[in-house]
Amino acid sequence: MDNSKRYERLRERYLNGGLDRRTFLGLIGAAGAAYGLQTPFARHALAAAGEVRFDGWGGVVSEAFRKHAFDPYTAKTGIKVIDGTFGGGDEYLSRVKASQPGEYNIAHLSGVFDYARYANLGLASTLNEANIPNLEYVIPKLVDVFRGVTDGKLSCVPYDYGTTGLAYNRKHVSDEEMKEKGAKILIDERLKGKIGGWGDWRTRIWMGALQTGQDPNGITDMDAVWNAIRTHRDLALKYWGSGAELMSLLAEEEIYVTEGWSGRIYALQEQGHDIGYMDPPNGYGWQECLFVLKGSPMEACEELLNFMLAPATSIAVAEGQNYPPALDPKKVDLGKKIPTLPAFDPSGTLAGLTFADPAYWNGNEQEWSKAFGRIQKGY
Amino acid sequence: MTVEAREARQPWILLSPALTAVALLLLVPLAFIVVYSFWLRTSTGADQVGFFLDNWQEALSDRFYRDILLNTLKIAAITTIVCALMGYPAAYVVARSKGNKALLLLLLMLPFWISYIIRTMSWINILGVSGAINSALLALGLIGEPIQMLYNETTVILGLVHFLLPFMVLNVFVSLEGIDRTLEDAACSLGATRWESFIRVTLPLSLPGLAAGGLLCFVLGAGTYITPLVLGGPTDAMFANLVFEAIITQLDWPLGSALSLMLLGVLGALVAVYNHFLGMAQLMKGLG
Numbered sequence: 097m098d099n100s101k102r103y104e105r106l107r108e109r110y111l112n113g114g115l116d117r118r119t120f121l122g123l124i125g126a127a128g129a130a131y132g133l134q135t136p137f138a139r140h141a142l143a144a145a146g147e148v149r150f151d152g153w154g155g156v157v158s159e160a161f162r163k164h165a166f167d168p169y170t171a172k173t174g175i176k177v178i179d180g181t182f183g184g185g186d187e188y189l190s191r192v193k194a195s196q197p198g199e200y201n202i203a204h205l206s207g208v209f210d211y212a213r214y215a216n217l218g219l220a221s222t223l224n225e226a227n228i229p230n231l232e233y234v235i236p237k238l239v240d241v242f243r244g245v246t247d248g249k250l251s252c253v254p255y256d257y258g259t260t261g262l263a264y265n266r267k268h269v270s271d272e273e274m275k276e277k278g279a280k281i282l283i284d285e286r287l288k289g290k291i292g293g294w295g296d297w298r299t300r301i302w303m304g305a306l307q308t309g310q311d312p313n314g315i316t317d318m319d320a321v322w323n324a325i326r327t328h329r330d331l332a333l334k335y336w337g338s339g340a341e342l343m344s345l346l347a348e349e350e351i352y353v354t355e356g357w358s359g360r361i362y363a364l365q366e367q368g369h370d371i372g373y374m375d376p377p378n379g380y381g382w383q384e385c386l387f388v389l390k391g392s393p394m395e396a397c398e399e400l401l402n403f404m405l406a407p408a409t410s411i412a413v414a415e416g417q418n419y420p421p422a423l424d425p426k427k428v429d430l431g432k433k434i435p436t437l438p439a440f441d442p443s444g445t446l447a448g449l450t451f452a453d454p455a456y457w458n459g460n461e462q463e464w465s466k467a468f469g470r471i472q473k474g475y
Numbered sequence: 476m477t478v479e480a481r482e483a484r485q486p487w488i489l490l491s492p493a494l495t496a497v498a499l500l501l502l503v504p505l506a507f508i509v510v511y512s513f514w515l516r517t518s519t520g521a522d523q524v525g526f527f528l529d530n531w532q533e534a535l536s537d538r539f540y541r542d543i544l545l546n547t548l549k550i551a552a553i554t555t556i557v558c559a560l561m562g563y564p565a566a567y568v569v570a571r572s573k574g575n576k577a578l579l580l581l582l583l584m585l586p587f588w589i590s591y592i593i594r595t596m597s598w599i600n601i602l603g604v605s606g607a608i609n610s611a612l613l614a615l616g617l618i619g620e621p622i623q624m625l626y627n628e629t630t631v632i633l634g635l636v637h638f639l640l641p642f643m644v645l646n647v648f649v650s651l652e653g654i655d656r657t658l659e660d661a662a663c664s665l666g667a668t669r670w671e672s673f674i675r676v677t678l679p680l681s682l683p684g685l686a687a688g689g690l691l692c693f694v695l696g697a698g699t700y701i702t703p704l705v706l707g708g709p710t711d712a713m714f715a716n717l718v719f720e721a722i723i724t725q726l727d728w729p730l731g732s733a734l735s736l737m738l739l740g741v742l743g744a745l746v747a748v749y750n751h752f753l754g755m756a757q758l759m760k761g762l763g
Contacts, residue, residue, distance in 0.1 A: 189520070190723045216519045289623055297724070329709045334626045337704070348605050350625070462518050465725045469717075470539055474710040 147176045148396050151188060152204035154181035155340045156363050160416025161204075169403045175396050183338050184296060185210040186465075192219060197391030202400065204255070205387045209298075209454040211252060212245045214387060216458070220251035221388045227398035228253060230405035235424045235444050238383055245454065252385035253401050254422035256414060259439040259449065260299055260380040263346060263356035266370040278376040279306035281353050283327045292345050292354030293328060295335030297468035298457060300325050302380045303355055312378060313453040325471050335472065346371055355380075358438035359418035366418075373438055381439065381449030383422065511732035520726040530733035540717065540734065544741065547714040550628065551696035554635040555643075558692045559685060561636070562643030566684075569644070570651035580648075583641055595634050595705045602630060626708040634702040639695055643688035650684020651677070683753055690749050694742050714738050 150166070152158050158181055166177040182188040185205055192200050205211060214220060225231055231239070231253060238254035262281060264274055268290070274281060282291055282303060293300065304321035305312040307328075315321055333351055336342045339360045345351045346361075347369055361373040375381075386404065388397045403409060407428045414421040415433045420440040423430065434440060441448060512530055515523040534540055569579045586594060601607050602624040609621040624630065654677060662672035700715035718738070721731035749755075 184724075186724045186726065190726055193726070193728075213520065217521060332709050333623070335709050344599075348603055350604050459518075461520075462516070462725070466727075469720050469725065472709060473539075473543065473712045475539055 149178040149201045151180040151182055157417040160413050164412035164416055165404045165409050200389050201392035203387045206384050207382045208241050209452050209457045212454040215246050219389050221390045223250045228402045230402050233428050234422045238422050252387040254385050256419040256421050257383040258358040258419040259375050260355050261373055261375040263361045264372045265352040266372050268352040274374050279303050288331045289333050290352040291332045292334055292351035293332050297465045313456055362418040378450050381451050508732045511729050514729040516727040516729055530730045534733045534737050544714050547697050551693045554632050554696045555689050555692040557636050558640050558643040562640055563647055566644045566647035570648050628711050630706040631703050631711050634706045635696050639692040642691045646688030647684045650681040654680045686753050
């Protein structure tokens, strides 16, 4: 008998005089309280049975995931994918911290430093790799770096990679000027009021390191970097906070130059905007992974990961989101579009990209994120 | 149980759902925030449980937080004054209109039907480089290059006025509606001009509504974080943005809790001052 039927019978007894008003209201109240108490737990139980929650970067990236991965996966398995978005790894981590285990399941995390941070906070699961046979198609270097963080085990599968390079409006900044100035274009007085930048402390410090001629993974003069960040702040019109905002600012010509995510800039170019993109020497490379949080329904998550790593799915998603997949080009034919994407490495070694050293960046995270917050606001 | 005792219990029984909701949804979370503010954030981002005064010491002694708080109060004050200057005439027109009062009130409520974020973002399409104003000025040949109007303190105040103006108008309207119109006629019959009757009779009697609207605008304005995020430039942060950053970006919930309690304390003190001099009854009328 379902709950509605029970309430109808109870009401009938009350109307027929079989129950006094106080008993009737008491039973209704008790039923309400019981429902309220069991609902949060029931949601997790339901999730274990037929739902997986996935959180990603929104915009064109989420559209690609939904169209090429989640919808076909649900059609094939009957498992529903709840599709959420976040603005960055920090924001997502805060949400996870405030949640119950099992409430969030899979996240599209950026960078090995995020993976290490989540693992250090005890949020890492252990994947049963036997359930993810498509892992064999992935570039070994991308897998090994994650194994190094979690004692040889995996809590994620690598999924794609890209760069945060320099994006510029060709009507106002030439290719030659970009080659000459590199990251210093972001602190060029000539473009005052037409410069943008991501309000992310890691990116700002990375760019500051490039502007002061330092190795981003081994900064020796931090004061020079902070000064470069101050200069950028004073010349910038706006710190953007999402890929959608980045694209809007460039497309509407509110700004002429900024650093930007390679896939988003490619999307702008596809839309017909004359936006150039270049990776300066020691430019910011990153690899993204699909990270499974502790307490998630593991088999359903592993099945989804395996489905997403299948070459056909992975290539379709990559073409949709404009980031090269983590698939090894030596093992899988990646088609025609992917070799044209920015940051694509046909060798599969990724030797040309500079990634953030997780130990270095996470070791300085507390101090630098706070200091950047102050400098960003004029200090 | 006597009839008197039963009658004395009845209001509490009726109030119990609301009191339970307030206790569970406001007081308990607030207690958690108070407890959190005495913890510490470790280098990995995990919290260290204990009783530490470090966050409070930092929040109360650091010039950075004091300056941003003062700037926040300044922006909220300017917003409130602009809302009062714009809202009073509008409320007066609505209160004194005869046939179309309901329609005017409906128009006043219309903005509430649209999300606050959407309303805030709409200014990008109006003031942006390729927005409505620049496009019109360029088409008319009045300017050769688009004017940069967005992403500064003025646009933050503009966005806040857009958001808060209806609160001011409604409060002043309620106050004006409660004034006996014959008082103005009496003033005129005693030789006062219409303007003098407004200054000496209507305005003083409507001040409680103006103060209630001002309080609402100030408190809501000082606590906002979306408007500076969407319409502000690199340095146009308000205090709520610091709370957001501490909690979300830096994962420093203990410091974020101390900062949020600091803002709550300042705004709470303001409400207490208002209550001491004017009472909360007018505010309740304005809220409907």
